[in-house]
Amino acid sequence: MTTCAQQLIQLLDAYGVDTAFGIPGVHTIELYRELADSPLQHYTPRHEQGAGFMADGYARSSGRPAACFIITGPGMTNIATAMGQALADSIPMLVISSVNARHQLGLGHGHLHEMPSQQQTLAGVSRFSHTLLDADNLAEVMGQAFAVLRGARPGPVHIEIPLDVMAAEVSSKAAPRIAAFHPPGPAPAAIRQAQQWLNEASRPLLLIGGGAVAAPEAVQSLVERLDAPVLTTINARGILGNSHPLDLGANASHSACRELIRDADVVLALGTELGETDYDLVFDDGFHVEGKLVRVDIDARQLARNHAADLAIVSDIGLAATALAEQVTAQQRHGRQRSDAVREVMALEQDPDLAQYVPLFDTFDEILPEAIIVGDSTGPVYAGNMIARRNAPRRWFNAATGFGTLGYALPAALGAAIAQPQSPVVALVGDGGLQFVLGELGTARDLGRPLALVIWNNDGYDEIRRYMSADGVAHLGVNLKAPNFTAVAEGFGCRHIDVGTPSQLASALKQLHDSDNVLVIEVDAARWQASLDPVRCSQPNTLSSEQKRNP
Structure with missing residues (x-):
């Protein structure tokens, strides 16, 4: 006899999923019955939202989806925020949940964890959501899920399994076929x-x-044949390395970059939704493409959103970039000179409103050049989206834009540490955002891997304070008193170091690998500011977020 739960674990292994995040509950015990003897590695967060963020960080850093095992009802509403973040950024994630037995669905009898329609609630934060009503259909439904994860625009996929189906026997004894999904390539006529x-x-x-x-190699080859300036989104940071002369970074909202975009006679957009949080962070509808716009995306519907293309190509980006690099004629188009001119106008590292963060990222580059840096919604992360450098993709990601949730960085960094154990990992958080997920320090302790948790402590929700100041609103609800992070760290068995200068931060980061444990580095933002050159750095808390993102 093979139960539905048994076949699910077998199928996950067959599809190459080797990691699962979840919190056991009375409605998922059948899954856990099979999990102990399976090749899957299971990690337990302190909250289902943490499970989702861990799966998100795992996928962003590795490109591979992880599974989340989530209980009915509150487990699913808890993970919904993490699914929303992954949906906004096209991050693959497989969420397997229980749901009440088939004969109980939709009746409103008040059964444990009952929702009016759990599937309908989660469909809004999923690329694909399905209620399995027959155990014999599991292999087909899993095939549909992985068709999305591997052959289409990725994002969260959700399969919920009623309690009676979870334990039901699968009648077929034949091993399910596992398809090898390959994404679509570009139409030859479109490439021509x-x-x-x-x-x-x-x-x-x-x-x-x-x-x-x-596809960093294919993209870099195309960029260099075109000899064209490049603007990346935040999620593409590092695709050209950390110092490519044509790379202008994630600064499409800057006035100098907007002028460059308007002046271009052909704009080639690869794998970007051209959305507000990458191209209009000043929220003034000032992003315009006046030349021919060629868009390439794996999602046909996305090609019709935000900015209409003169040529829309449905394709995997790597396949399209390779085809174009083979066909485009290499010639001198003065890309280096155009890029240098824009870079000189922006002068980001000399801007007084960004200057206090420059030593922060210089220190990361010096001490941990290979690190994966995972950010929350906090001042240094917003600045880092403009000035931070990484030498490869998948080493800078955060929740500061897109869905814009708080509490992301710590659990997502844990997911990255699991996926990439050979790479140092830094979680860069604010004191306010960290308080959303303090419990995940317990998960970090249990994981037993070195991870730097860098807390930018500016006494509350400083980003919101700036918005309030800019709009003449009293500072209500934003001046939070942080906990004693030294005591918190010690309570979870973590190391803690207090720093106030770049040299102290460098010294602290050098201790990351002294033990297999979390290193909590608390940066006093006021002391940090006071230690820097007052001529170069403006006073803290005087700059609106809009101004900061568009110097």
Whole structure:
């Protein structure tokens, strides 16, 4: 006899899923019956939202989906925020949940964990959501789920299994077929048209998004053949390395970059939704493409959103970039000079409103050049989205834009540490956002791997304070008193170091690998500010978020 739960574990292994995050509950015991003897590694967070963020960080850092095992009702509403963040950023995640027995669904009898329609609630934060009503259909439904995860625009997929189906016997004794999904390639006619326009262009420009991170070599080859300036999104950080002369970073909202975009005769957008949080962070509708716009995306519907394309190509980015790089004529288009001119106008590292954060990222580069840096919604992360450098993709990601949730960085960093145990990992958080997920320090302790948790302590929700100041609103609800992080760290068995200068931060980071434990580094933002050159650095808390993102 093979139960539905047994076959589920077998199918996960067959599809190459080796990691699961979840909190056992009375409605998932049948899953856990099979899990102990399976090859899957299971990690227990302190909250289901943490499970989702851990799976998110695992996927962003590795490109591979992890599974989440989540109980009915509150477990699913808890993970919904993490699913929303993953949906906004096209991050693959497989959420397996229980749900009440089939004969109880939709009746409102008040059974344990009952919701009016759990599947309908979670469908809004999923690319695919399905209620399995027959154990014999599990293999087909899993196939549909992995078709989304591997052959289409990724994101969370959700399969809920009623309690009676979970324990039911699967009648078929034959091993299910496991399809090898390959994403679509570009239409030859579309490549020929794009090639013609790009070959004729004298001022081409590339916009590169997170959909391209799996193909850095193909993208870099195309960029260099075109000799064109490049603007990346935050999720594409590092795709050209950390110092490529054509890379202008995630600064498409800057006035100098907007002028460059308007001046381009052909704009090639690869794997980017052209959304507000990457291209209009000043919220003034000032992002415009006046030349020919060629868009490439794996999602056909996305090609019709936000900015209409003159040529829309449905394709995997790596396949399209490779095809274009083979066809486009290499010629001098003055890309280096155009990029240098914009870089000189932006002068980001000399801007007084960003200057206090420059030593922070210089220190990361010096001490942990290979680190994966995972950020929350906090001042240094907003600044880092403009000025931080990474030498490869998948080493800078955060929740500061897109869905914009708080409490992301610590559990997502834990997921990254599991997926990439050979890489140092830094979670960069604010004191306010960290308090959303303090319990996950217990998960970090249990994990037993070195991870740097860098807390930017500015006494509350400083980003919101700035908005309030800019709008003339009294500071209500934002001046939070932080806990004693030394005591908190000690309570979870973690090391704690208090720092106030770049040299102290460097010294602390050098201690990361002294033990297999979390290193909590608390940066006193006021002391940090006072230690820097007052001529270069403005006073803290005087700059609105809009101004900061568009100097």
